[in-house]
Amino acid sequence: MEELGIQLFIILTSGLSILLIAWALFVKFRENNFESDFPKQFLTNSVPNLRASLLIILSLLIVITLTTIFKNRSINELFTNENLLLIVPIVLSFIIVYFVEPLSRK
Amino acid sequence: MIATSTNLVPMALTITLIVFYLISLGVIDKFFRYSRSENNRTLYKSYTITNILKISINKTSLFSLIISLLRFNSILYLMISILLGNLFGSDIKIYEIIFILTYLLLSEFLVFLKTKKKSEINEVSMFIMIMILTLVCIGVTKESLNIGISTKVEWLGVNVFLSGWEIFNIPFLLIPIIYILVFSYTRLLESYRQINIKTADRLFDFLSEGFLYIYLVTLFIKTVFGGLEDLSLTGYDFVLPYFKIINLTIKFLIISIVVRLLIRFMPTQNNKKRSKNINLTVALLLVINMCFVLYVRNLH
Numbered sequence: 001m002e003e004l005g006i007q008l009f010i011i012l013t014s015g016l017s018i019l020l021i022a023w024a025l026f027v028k029f030r031e032n033n034f035e036s037d038f039p040k041q042f043l044t045n046s047v048p049n050l051r052a053s054l055l056i057i058l059s060l061l062i063v064i065t066l067t068t069i070f071k072n073r074s075i076n077e078l079f080t081n082e083n084l085l086l087i088v089p090i091v092l093s094f095i096i097v098y099f100v101e102p103l104s105r106k
Numbered sequence: 107m108i109a110t111s112t113n114l115v116p117m118a119l120t121i122t123l124i125v126f127y128l129i130s131l132g133v134i135d136k137f138f139r140y141s142r143s144e145n146n147r148t149l150y151k152s153y154t155i156t157n158i159l160k161i162s163i164n165k166t167s168l169f170s171l172i173i174s175l176l177r178f179n180s181i182l183y184l185m186i187s188i189l190l191g192n193l194f195g196s197d198i199k200i201y202e203i204i205f206i207l208t209y210l211l212l213s214e215f216l217v218f219l220k221t222k223k224k225s226e227i228n229e230v231s232m233f234i235m236i237m238i239l240t241l242v243c244i245g246v247t248k249e250s251l252n253i254g255i256s257t258k259v260e261w262l263g264v265n266v267f268l269s270g271w272e273i274f275n276i277p278f279l280l281i282p283i284i285y286i287l288v289f290s291y292t293r294l295l296e297s298y299r300q301i302n303i304k305t306a307d308r309l310f311d312f313l314s315e316g317f318l319y320i321y322l323v324t325l326f327i328k329t330v331f332g333g334l335e336d337l338s339l340t341g342y343d344f345v346l347p348y349f350k351i352i353n354l355t356i357k358f359l360i361i362s363i364v365v366r367l368l369i370r371f372m373p374t375q376n377n378k379k380r381s382k383n384i385n386l387t388v389a390l391l392l393v394i395n396m397c398f399v400l401y402v403r404n405l406h
Contacts, residue, residue, distance in 0.1 A: 017175040
C-alpha cells in the first residue's frame, strides 16, 4: 500500500487535524472563553463502575497493543503512521477517562 | 495496471470516488425520504454549506473535537486503505478479521466516549456485537481469518453468473448485514441533522459516519456480494481499475437505495418480546445454515 501514497495522506490529514486543534486552542485562549468545555459531561461520570472498568480495559488495551506491535518488529517500524493511528487514540482515551473526567465533574 | 504508474492518480481517483459517494448518499436520501411534512422539511432545509460556514470554534468543546478528529482520521485511513486495496492494490492485510475489528472497535469506543444517553450506549454495544458476530460467521464459512478470499456457491456451477456471491451460501447472514447497514445509514442521517448545532466536532462526526458507511458497504461487497470483478461489462474488462470502479459504483448505489428504502418502510414500533424471539430464530437458522455449508464444503 505504501507505493500508493497512503502514508503521505495519513501525514497530511493528521497534520491538518493537529493544526485545527491548535487553532481551536489559540482562539479559546485569545478570547479566554472556555464555557463550552467546562459544562461538558461524559456519561461515565454518573456510573463509577463503568469508569473503573473502562480504565482497566484501556490499560489492558495499551499493554496488548504495545506487545503486539513490539513483537517481531524493529524499533524503526514501531512508530509507523498506521500504528500511531491505533496507539494515539487508545492512550488519549485513557488520559481523558483518568484525568479529564474528574475535572469536568466540578 | 495503467493507473498505478504514479502515486497521485490512484489517490486522486479514490478521493473523487469518495466525494461522489457522499453526494450520491445525500441525493438518494432526498429522493426516498419518508415524510414530506412541513416539520421535517424545515429540519432538512438548512443547507449544509451555510451551516459549515457558520461553525463556531468557541461553541465547540475541545474534548469532543479531539475525539471526533481521532475517529475521523482512523476511519479515513480504514476506508482509503480498503478502496485503494480493492481498486489498485493486492494487500490482503486489510481483510484480516483482527485488523478490521481493531479499527471498528476503536471507532465505536470513541463514539461511546461522546455519548450522553444510556440508549446510545445500548445501540453502540449492540452494533459492535452484531458486527463481530457477522464477521466471525463470514470467517467461519470461508474457513479463513482473511475474509476477502473468494469462494464459490456450492449449489451453482463454477462459471455461472453470481457463482462468487457467498451470500447465496448463507442467506440468513443477510439479516445482520442489513441491520448493520441500516444502523450505519440512520446514524449518518442523524449526524447530518446535527450539523445544525454548528460545532466543529459535529461536522467531523458527519464525515466519519459517511466514511464508515462507505467502508462497510465496500467490505460487504468484497466479502459476500461477489467482489468487484463479477459484473462483466463486455469490451471494458481489460482496463482493470476503471472496470472495478464502475462495478463498485453500481453495487454501492443499488445497496444504498435498498438500505434507504428499508429505513423508509421498516416498522418503527419495537416489540421487545417479539424481537427477542426473532433474534433467537435467526441465530438458530444461521448456525444450522453455516454447519450445512461447512459440511458440504468438506465433502469435496
